[in-house]
Amino acid sequence: MMDDADHPLRYELVNELHARPSPRLEAPCTAVFLAIKEPLDAANRDRGRDVEHLAQLCARHGAPRPDPQAGHYKANLGRYKLRWESHTEFVTYAAFARGLPPRPFDPVAGEVFPADWQAAAPGKRAAAVMVHVDVLPEDPRDLLPRLEDWFAADSLASVWVLDQSAVVAGDFRIDPAGWMRFAVFVRPDTGSGRIGRLVQRLLDLETYRAMSMLGLGRARQLTQRMNALDPQLSAIVQGMADDARPADLVLQDLLSVSTQLESAATQNSFRFGATSAYEAIVMDRVEALRETRFMGGQMLTEFMQRRYQPAMRTVKSAERRLTAMLERAERAGELLRTRVDVWRSAQNQEIMERMDRRADLQLRLQHTVEGLSVVAISYYAVGLLGYALYPLAHALHIDKAVLIAGLTPLVVFGVWWSLRRIKARLHDGH
Structure with a gap:
């Protein structure tokens, strides 16, 4: 019961802590996951379209229609249990089913999200994951032939996780059907809650990895733009000592370059901020797995350091370079304004x-x-x-x-x- 002494948001914020609990899963089972994001200005999208798209999926399976203001939703879609969540930039669909398909990572399992329904989404697929959860064999070495058959050897990461209660494997590649694959093998005595949290961490890991790497495309575009502006800025700074050209004309050129830099900073500030936040979540999910090496294979931490962190460093480097160019332009502007003031003072003195x-x-x-x-x-x-x-x-x-x-x-x-x-x-x- 609300009390006049309570803050108006107290109950709402407490309920938010429990709005997205991890699923409870039992091995063997299959998880199919989608993250859908609008390509442009996703943070300001019409969220009603997301809910309407969810309602269309529910209607196909005879599930209850979601609340138009919903931020999360759960329902049964036939043999699958659906969990839908709305995030700042994207929405996620996770479907869990008991048992495994006859063929590992069979694309038929992904038909819970029909292709025509996906094509009609108010956004594009940013992540698509299929997780194969099975019981760990008595001799873990028996997994090696299966892992070699399912994943690319050059990028396979296979590790013990959660105090060696499970083995996780994946190669972070997209298969011909468009799905990224993860295999999870749990000990027979592993509880359903722990299995659910493990699968959820893997889904979060891939989702936020995909979202954070959107910043890499922006960084490459920004680098090309800065490569064009940097020589102009350098020429302006070097030509400031040339008294033959009026300072007010040089200042106009500098203002043109500064305007383009400020525009680039405005256009990319949200993306770079989001990339940094998503990267932190990715590394947190890796750390939460408490991994140890499995059969001499590559660890997730090693994979991230070699394949993922360079991309994040590229984004940060572009952001730092943009900041440095803005500061250079600002300092040059101050010097030019001083030169203009001195010139005007000399003119005033002459007058x-x-x-x-x-x-x-x-x-x-x-x-x-x-x-x-x-x-x-x-x-x-x-x-x-x-x-x-x-x-x-x-x-x-x-x-x-x-x-x-x-x-x-x-x-x-x-x-x-x-x-x-x-x-x-x-x-x-x-």
Whole structure:
């Protein structure tokens, strides 16, 4: 019963821990498994189409229709027990049946998932696995002829697992019918729960191996793209010291390369992150098997180190190279922006110097105009005063020329002093 003190997701998250228990299997038995993934943007796919595809399979076998919001589903499809799960990028179908087909790894066992139904899936097959579970013979060496007959010798990995309670073998190759094969041989006293967990780990191992290696294709495409951009970026960085080319044009070229690198990082960030997470799950499943060497054969750990880890290192190398190129572009951009700022500062300094020269010229011109203004105003003022004072000068018997000569210095000084006062007031008011 929900309590007001409980977090709204408490029960949902606890139930999620028990939503996908491992199957309980008894030897001999057969497991048929599919993982279906949309090629593009699978994390944002329409999950309703996945459920509808599952419902079509159930309808063929008369099984109950799944809940449209289901994230996992179990039902009986004839003699098979079906387990369906929805994951972030893919959905998985696992069908388990008692007994073994007359012929080991007979493709007829995979017909529980009809070919036409698979072709109509809202995605493509990323993994298809068939697991043959049988009882371990009293002398384990009796397995060697069968393993040699079923698997390719050059890639066969055969190991004791779970404290030598079972032998696991597989070559990680796809047979002509499209299935990857694993053989599991358990001791007669091995419990059904342990057998189920062992088979589930093998299915997880192959599923997440397939999903993680999707990053290898992306890494190869990205490497080709970076191979084209790297010389451009190097040329831009080396040409930054060339003053003949304007820095703002170089910056435009750098922005073009940086934009392409950022686009590549955005397009591949999810894939690389998913690859890293899937790789961790693969190695965890291998470790959980607690393997030891069987009859001198190749161990799963050795197979992963030789065949799988190089692919993962290639993905990580591409990711690191992309990050390094982004950092180089960023540093080059900062240097170019600094160069542009310095160039603009120099331009601004030159403009300021020109403005200073113009201001100085204007000041000189202003002084010249002021001098001319004093002369012009004084000339007219002397004339006016001469006319005004002439009657008085005539009465005093003062010659007009003497009057003008006496007025001129006084008027010039008065005009000069008045203009200085006006100029000082305007300056103080500003």
